[in-house]
Amino acid sequence: MTRFSRSRVAIAAAAALPLVLVAACSGSDGGTGGDGGGDGDVTELHVLDYYNNDPNKTVWQGVLDACATEVGVELNRESVPGGDLIAKVLQMSSSRTLPDVLMLDNPDVQQIAESGALAPLSQFGLDPGGIAEGVLSASTYEDELYALQPVTNTIALFYNTQTLAAAGIEPPTTWEELETAAAALTEGDQYGLALSAINTYEGTWQFLPFMWSNGGDEADIATPEVAGALQLWKDLLDAGSMSQSVVTWSQADVADQFSSGNAAMMVNGPWNFGTLAENAELEYGIVPIPAPAAGDTVVSPFGGEAWAVPQTGDDARMAVAAEFVQCLVGEDAVVEAAVGTNTVPTDPSLSDTVVEQVPNLASFAEQVPDLRARTGELGPEWPTQATAIYEAVQNALVGGMSPEDALAQAQNG
């Protein structure tokens, strides 16, 4: 009888196991606030970002540590891969385990703010200081500021100094010069220009400076201005000045093509300095992206990440987190981050200090006052229109459609 009852116990235990597991899973809803706990006595902040590769990882660790010391807390930092951040944030918001300080890619800020997961910074009395207007508009949702962005980056035209010098060509400043130069620099296995027209948001990001500088607007892309910009890309492709592979190249692929000498010029950003430095023989210069005509202003989108304070429900921790975010846009933090990660300050008054240390950043720094936010006009609706833009670009480049038809279809479809 004893043996028998023991086996019954075992069976009952086996049957109950899944229930215990379920209970254990649902028990983790406790929230991050568990340890630091009580009011007024905040000793630790949970920080979430996607700087999981060097140099970003290490440089930001230094910046974050300095601010933690200043605010007087310990850091519990978590870095996830870039592609996983939003999924992680969504998961955290549904289980109420949001971190105290959250880093977001700037075009995502409004979408997360719309969900209600972020605290408006005005309630902590944060001061955006001299951050450029365009940059602030990406972090603003329904007239409330939700995040502060210390540094930014954008794209410009990189050119191979030796190749251009050998061909006797000056770096182009207008679209016409760009076409002529790209055609002249195309020979053998070398294309004149490389850029990314891939079917992801990267492709859209690369197209924006051409579209915006020509007077185009993302709210309605079925306009002659946007078509003109797309026609330029199509002409470059049809003339053979750039490879048809541009429709599959990410920006990292573009940098590889440029570095290995397959392209004399490329549209890309300063985050590639590291990759390009690996090729010791490569000498390159950087100029702003060519304007439609001489004297036109070039309007580029900006990249980079902003720091927000999620609604964790613990007022004391949120107040300390806000203090921490304020420190991240302070001069020391901004300069250290900009120099270390090859980015430029969002506050133009700090640019000179940074460019002095990293001269290659000059072309990027001078664009800061004119930079335009991708989400400035459409806010959380931006992803839909960003998809429409890269689809139109691809349809025109390799899908056999005219730029006008491709854009009209993307806008109305």
Next chain:
Amino acid sequence: MTSTEIRPGSGGLAPPAPARPARHRSVGRSRLVQIAFLIPATAYLVLFFGYPVVKNITMGFQEYTTRTFYTGEAPWVGFANYVTAVTDPVFDRALLNTGLFTVGSIVGQFTIGLLIALFFHRRFHLSGVLRSLLLLPWLVPMIAASAVWRWILDTDHGVLNRTLDLLPFLDGRPAWLTSTTLALVAVIIVNIWLGIPFNATILYGGLQEIPEELYEAGSLDGATGARAFWHITWPLLRPVVTVVLVLGVVYTLKVLDVILGLTNGGPANATQTISTFSYHMSFREFDFGVGAALGNILVLISLVFAVVYLRLNRRSIDE
């Protein structure tokens, strides 16, 4: 967002339970024991198969966005997500591509897989080693494999086109991944490469089951070579062929990683399928409702084939 998949071996019918001897000491107690044994498996199925499927179906009828995760509010919208999905200009293209991709992949995988299985059916030196090498595509992580394939298929610098350059009668370089007509072909070729081990392994197993005596008897009656194949091998292999084809279709319909890795559905949506489109709506545009609706459409299509499989399977057991 499709979470249902049917694995070889676990899919389809469970073997019929052996009849129990009717020598229970207490019917009630043994009933209890039976239930206790059932609970873990049932709980597992409900948790990991039932819940995701039900969640996906309900999500298809809800406005489920990033906001939902924080507020928990997901208003019911009826069939609005399905209307959005089906009327999207990309949908028709994706549906057609899904069909072409599936048919192309299956025909290629099955034909080559069968030829390889037949080849290895005759024993020769090192056949065992070679047969195990054949499984390699299965062992390589798909993300790594697709990176290598992208490199092979690159228009300007890819190994394939550089090799084709050497052919005197071929002019120009095919734009494998960047032309809207060739990209689907390229993706199908890679998927065939990936599917050959599965087809060859299962078909090889089926061939081993055919008794050798039949061939001996057949050869006495003059059935050798192709005649032996059509009159002995093919009829006896048919049950295995059915399994391979139906499972192959269900696998291929939901293929995501191959396409994402190679073309991400491009260029100009030339390789967009229902599954990549669903992925895009859910995880790029964060419109989880529409993504789930697309996933459900895909599940429905798979279900048709799964039912076909179950019916055919039942018939072969009856026989």
